[in-house]
Amino acid sequence: MKPFRSVLIAFGLLAATLASANDATEAPGTILSEEAIGGAPDGATAYRILYGSRSEDGADLAVSGxxxxxxxxxxxxxxxxxxxAHPTTGVVPACAPSRSPLRYMMIPGLRDMLKRGFVVTATDYPGTGPGDVQPFLDGPAEARAVLDSVRAAARIEGSGAGHRFALWGHSQxxxxxxxxxALKAGYAPELELAGVAAAAPATDLAALFRDDMGTKGGNNLTALALWSWARTEAAxxxxxxxxxxxxxxxxVAARCIDVLLPSPSKRAADKVLANGFLTVPDVAVVEPWRSIIARNSPGLLPAHVPLFLAQGGADVIVRPSVTQAYMKRQCGAxxxxxLLVHPQTGHGWIGSKSAETVVSWIEDRFAALPTPDDCIFPMR
Structure with missing residues (x-):
């Protein structure tokens, strides 16, 4: 899953700050540290934050963003x-998008959202930033971090962030x-969700791994997943x-996936993986990976939540048929x-290509305008 290319720099938080943050027993969304940073577009004010979230078993986590x-x-x-919610950047702390010098360019539609008066949050996900490893493609962990970033925004003095929010993400x-x-009602019931927008979302993970195996992108995806799950899933x-x-x-796991100039070691690793590195034909049918993949394939949204799907017709990472199948299930429920399809667009660019339309759609949801529905008249 290849996001916008950028040069990522090492994530450097003081050890004392991280220790105190990871020992915190605060409510999810509590600000553990904040730092005003420059460079935000159109006179906006940006903060790099460390905030509280929760693990599956209820333990406190520190997440950056x-x-x-x-x-x-x-x-x-x-x-x-x-x-x-950002596409894949890597699974080690150095790959936190909030530390990239191109951090603002990595948020499609940011300038447009700010002009319309939206507060924008951008989580790094657990383990990317503070921690040791990101629980890669761990849907519930990502979801809690995303929802807690909305809570955190309201705790920044002068942000004016309210409880009404929308979700916007690409790929991972x-x-x-x-x-x-899907988790909002149970995890963050005080928040009011206006709608969800997803560009080439990773829905059917079994199909994703199966379709992509043997391609450079697919080999890297599988390598990242296996390396992460060995540490986070005891697999x-x-x-x-x-x-x-x-x-x-x-x-592969030691490098950020969107560095501009891959190192010789990364190029050598790609060659090894290209020769076939698994001893099984399909990791999605072998335990414990089958169960990990199944429980991290998203289910359906509540029927009352509007959904926008963007898809590139030339996407060979998340194939159009997979996104269309998810849409069909959501419509059926x-x-x-x-649905917005850009016929000639590949995986890496569908977020930016669809951003203008997505932001307008989100504004209409905040305004409680009638929701367009391609379940009745599907777009081609």
Whole structure:
């Protein structure tokens, strides 16, 4: 899953700050630290934050990210919030998007959202930033971090962030916002969800791994997943990986996926993986990976939550048929879905290509306008 290319720099928080943050027993969304940073567009104010979230078993987590506040007066009732969820950048702390010098460019539609008066949050997900490893493609973990970023925005003095929010994500981030939309009622009932927008979301993970295996992107995706799950799911990958490929998996996991100039070690690792590195034909049918993949494939949103899906017709990572199948299931459950297809667009660019339309759709949801529904008249 390839996001916008950028040069990511190492994530450097003081050890004392991280220790105190990870020992915190605060409510999810509590601000553990914040730092005003420059460079935000159109006079906006940006903060790099560390905030509280929760693990599956209820343990406290420290998660990093951004909150970007538009210029201008705070409207009565507060500003609406858009929670952005990013595509894959990597699984180690150095790959946190909030530390990238191009952090603002990595949020499609940011300038447009700020002009419309939206507060924008952008989580790094658990483990990318503080921590040791990201629980990769862990839908519930991503979802809690996304929802808690909305809570955190309201705790920044002067942000004016209200309880009404929308979700917007691409690829892995599409998976994150679909899970967040499904979990919101139980995890963050005080928040008011206006709608969910997802560009080429990772929905059917079994199909994703199966369709992409053997491609460079698919090999990297599988390597990242196996390396992460060995550490977060107690699922060692050695039983299904050729011994000579283990160093290549380690090399892939150690690098951020969107660095501009891949290192010689990363290029060498890609060559090893290209030769076939699994001892099983389909990881999605072998336990414990089958169960991990199944429980992290998002289910359907509540029928009353509007959904916008964007898809590139030339996407070979998340194939159009997979997104269309998810739409069909959501429609069949009574949902309202808007589908936008860019026929010539591939996976990496569908977020930016669809951003203008997505932001307008989100504004209409905040305004409680009638929701367009392609379940009745599907777009081609």
């Amino acid at each position: 951004l909150v970007i506040v538009p210029a201008g007066d705070i409207p009565v009732g507060g500003r609406p919030v858009v929670a952005w 981030g599409g998976q994150a916002v679909l899970f967040a939309g 060692p990958f050695e039983p299904i990986v050729r011994a000579e490929a283990v160093p290549a998996i380690e090399a 009574g949902g309202r879905v808007k």
